[in-house]
Amino acid sequence: MRVRRVWYAVRGRAYPRTVGAAREPSWIFYDLALPILGVLAFVFVYRALGAPPQFTGYVIMGGATVAFWMNVMWNMAAQFYWEKHQGNLELYMMVPCGLVPILLGMAAGGMLATTVRAAVVVAVGVLLFQAPLAVSSWPLFALIFALGLVALYGLGMFFSSLFLLWGREAWHLVSLLQEPVYLASGFYFPVRALGMWVGMVASLIPITLALDGLRQVMFPAFHRGLLPLAWEVAGLALLAVLFPVLALRMLRFMERLARQEGRLSFRW
């Protein structure tokens, strides 16, 4: 009964993320055209420098990852802030299923919609630039991708409560985190190029390890990873547990504070 209730709530909240959001044609521009433009610029730079064709593959994967990071930042981390201003958050806090399934629904809907968009970016990139993408191990690829998604959306869930507490600053935080992560996580180049310690710090963002791990699986002979693949998978697994747990704790804290201080109800 309890599981069924949670499932209903998850699918209910995922619906606007999948079916609803597809009705807004602007996603073609923001989620497809913009990442492809970014990819285009880097591909031409690498080609001008005479870099090996694998670099084109790096860039296409980075472009696809942009869609996930944008989704996590704008549609997860900042989402409760928007929900508060629309009046949804109060209603969500009052429903018997609680906020957790609603947050999970947001994440599930975001993952599904963004995976489709990222796949389109990869397909368009491969067709346009004839990039040599080949997966050496599909199970390993699927494992890294799944762990990366869970860890990344766990981080987004954690940020959603945190940003809500910081109020208006959330907007600036989202902007602040966007571009530096493109750099620090090695969206368009191997993260190892930044040095081991920078790479390790950047690995707190799950995208860093996920992207590097996926590149190791796709270019096994060419790509020198930040860490051995097994370590990267273990690190991702750790983050995939850590961030959802932190997110749940933060959510409980936020709920308690909201009821104590009336922060969600009154804009004083």
Added chain:
Amino acid sequence: MPPAIETEDLVRTFRLRRSRQHPSGGPVVALDGVSLEVPRGELFGLLGPNGAGKTTLIKILVTLLLPTSGRAAVEGLDVRTQAQRVRERISMVSGGEHSGYGLLTVREQLWMFSQFYGIPSGEALARIDRLLQVVGLYQERHRKVQQLSTGMRQKMNLVRGLLSDPRVFFLDEPTVGLDVGAARDIRAYIRTWLADRPDRTILLTTHYMSEAEELCDRVAIIHRGKIVACDTPARLKQAASGGSYFLLDTERLDGADFLRRLPGVARVDSVERDGQTELRLRLAEDGAIAGVVAELTRHGRRILRLQKIEPTLEDAFITLVGQRLEEADQEVIGE
């Protein structure tokens, strides 16, 4: 069987941050020892100006806010310690609500909310269609929410609130900002819903005297966080009937202070309208009207209409609070 709603010496204070508007910061008392008991099956109204504490009280009852002290229960369940069980029994709709997502259709949006209450899809869609028909929104069911008018949107919100068939339904100024027709439809449906389900309870906050008078079995007048009176609209009006009430239209007056000084005149409210002045007079007895008429004549003002009226809920409010609802609102804005 416990009452639908019960509060005991409920207090809620907020700590304001220091700002330009509130240079001293410090605590603000939003509710100051509110004790209420609403039996099941009642449509209970909370009437008061802006900032009186109506919304704070509702937010405590719907588990969005914790009381600073005192106790509040819904159907015997403590809102502080049994919030989860309270949530299974309640629903709330607020006026001017813009909840949901504009890209969804009306039917999709309502379905989404039904999922948060664990209603299976088939049953939810049947309920949604039935309720949309009742509120006259069925034809708009495939329209995007962002394309709805304010009145349609509020009807949809009402359906959202009723989807879970709540045992206690909270309505926070549900007709605020609506045109006359939409407000009338919503009031009519609220009454019908309760008549069909005599074991359900509605707590309605409102700013509109006529709404409270038309809908509510009992009304509590709340002012500055305190309940100043709680009774049926008829009894509240009786309490205000210590005197005679007259409506008097006269040629434009520059001020009505000279009337307030007359013997037997308890209160004078004046409104300028189309170059005339409408006076609403509360007198100690009928005979005092003669003095008013004579004074107006002495000031060279013709009497255009004179009518003895029954006291209204607004008169009761004035008697109890000492000012009109609009004046109390202005006072809050001024603060």
